[in-house]
Amino acid sequence: DGGITQSPKYLFRKEGQNVTLSCEQNLNHDAMYWYRQDPGQGLRLIYYSQIVNDFQKGDIAEGYSVSREKKESFPLTVTSAQKNPTAFYLCASTIPPDTQYFGPGTRLTVL
């Protein structure tokens, strides 16, 4: 079955620690996206990539980093510079401007 997978489902981070969230798709989509979701704020775009080896900052990129070495993979690193990382993180992919397909999400909690 084609789809998007995210791992882990739950992740806990200690102060000062970097953590990496995984996002993989087998839909052969060119573009991939990372969103952050907080209650009452909808989804906000962190980073996006329209082709391999290229990515752009979204609206809230500070404290995050990404890479796009393979078409199928778009990992997100939450660095220690992100002061309030507790949130639900969603990955999506598409062939623009068609529907974005979303993964099941990763819930990150800072201990």
Add this chain to the structure above:
Amino acid sequence: AQSVTQPDIHITVSEGASLELRCNYSYGATPYLFWYVQSPGQGLQLLLKYFSGDTLVQGIKGFEAEFKRSQSSFNLRKPSVHWSDAAEYFCAVDAGGTSYGKLTFGQGTILTVHP
């Protein structure tokens, strides 16, 4: 700045009642419009989308939405709500142009369904 507004944070309806969720956007040209649904702790699922053509679009689960250019709105409707429709609903817009493929989301509307 471009924006998407869902004026209703929380809506409660009785099962079997009709439903309308509002969405307004502020963009210069006609954007690409989407409605997504999210169950707690899950990803988003597409209900329907509008790119061009007929302004009344049909989606999954009995939902429909109407694009009204004059009102910059894309409201979601359902004639008879089922208890399983309880979820959070998001309107999203792709402005096209240099924003091609980037979605801007509304704040979401939480739907509660009473038996």
